[in-house]
Amino acid sequence: MSRRRDPVERADQESTDLYDVSTWEPRSAVDRLSYGVYRGINYGLRGIVLLVALGITLLLLVQPGYLVLEQPLLGIFFGLSIVPAAVLAAFIWYTDITSSEPLGLLVATFVLAVLFATFAAIVNSLTGPWFERFGAVGLVFFFFLIVGPVEEAVKLLAVRVFAYRSDSFDAVIVGAVYGAVAGLGFAAIENAIYIASTVAEAEIGFFAAATGITTVRALVGPGHVLYSAIAGYYLGLAKFNPQYAGPLVVKGLLIAAVLHATYNSTVQVVPDVAAALYPITPELAFVGYVIVFDLAVGYYLYRKIARYRRTYDAVRGDTRRSSQPELTEFDPPSR
Known part of the structure; x- marks a missing residue:
């Protein structure tokens, strides 16, 4: 969309210096000072947010850090827990038909998602007890009003800070790639905290506790x-x-948050009902439900990506065909 222009600028034929009349650029010392102060505030606020997120993350990781030092094998379980999520994120990256994204931006998005996940953890921990007082209904509202929107918002924020501003963000489908990487970062820190806390509080053996929770987290990731x-x-569309x-950002967050909250609200109920109705164990019912739910959501995303890829190929094909000169009666026909 072109920049909106003042009537003076629209009427002028680029023959008049309109500085400080209807256009502006840093020229004077005051201009440059104002520009510098703005940039300082802008980057300073982002820096403060990042430092706060880093501090909270380090505090949350103190316990897992000590556990990893005492039980080095716990680090292996951390890694195993994100393998399925990493494979899925790699597949989404592979579907980007337009270009390869810079490794630095992918890593930065992953790290930012790890850091910003702590904001969601604080909000969830502060608001969760209030909703829990209302029983199962309160938990459903908690998932739909707090957990889903907040967690999806912080993941999208991890994309918005750097990747979205980059020239490499040059196609709609790129938004899905960076969103997937942000989800991987969120899953990584969440898995680490869940696994560490479960192992620390478990009364059974280390391997039994670590294997059980790692399997669950690998399915959730x-x-x-x-x-x-x-x-x-949808951020790419925006x-x-x-x-x-x-509206496009809101639409994307609404869809993601509702899907997230629906999963959280049903995952503790549907498997138990299935286990009661069919001759399967609750564990198998849980695994089956998570896989079916993720496949349904994955199909929704796949259809969007596939449609983009088809359209991209079709448009590129039309462009290549239209760029070829038409034959005249003096040109031999191609065979």
């Missing part, structure tokens, strides 16, 4: 990747449709 990839796709940027 891909969901984070899918939800934030969907929100990221970048290239600035007149509707706000």
Whole structure:
């Protein structure tokens, strides 16, 4: 969308210096000072947010850090817990038909998601007890009003800070790639905290506790990747449709948050019902439900990516065909 212009600028034929009349650029010492102060505040606030997030993250990781020193094998379980999510994120990255994203931006997005996840952890821990007083209904509201929106928002924020501003963010589908990476970072820190706390509090053996919780977290991780990839796709649409940027971001967050909250609200109920109705164990019912739910969400995302890829190929093909000169009666026909 082109920049809006003042009537003076629209009427002028670029023959008049309109500085401080209807256009502006840093020229004078005051201009440059104002520009510098603005940039300082802008980057300073982002720096403060990052430092706060880093501090909270380090505090949350103190316990897992000590456990890893005492039980070095726990680090292996941390890594294993994000393998399925990492494979899914890599697949979404592979589906980007436009270009390869810079490794530095992918790593930065992952790290930012790890840091910003702590904000969600604080909000969840502060508001959760209030909703829990209302029983199962309160938990459902907690998932839909707090957990889903907040967690998906912080993951999208991890994309918005750096990757979104980069020139490498040059296609709608790129939003899904960075969203998936942000979901992977969120899943990584969440898995580490869950595994460490479960092992620390378990009364059974180390390997039994670590294996059980790692399996559960490995199943949960891909969901984070899918939800934030969907929100990221709409963030990509927002970048290239600035007149509707706000509604598009809200739409992506709404879809991701509702899917996230629906999973959280049903995962403790549906497997138990299935186990009661069919001759299967609760554990198998849980695994089956998580896989089916993720497949359904994944199919929704896959259809969007596949449609983008088909359209990209079709448009590129039309462009290549239209760029070829038409034959005249003097040119031999191609065979």
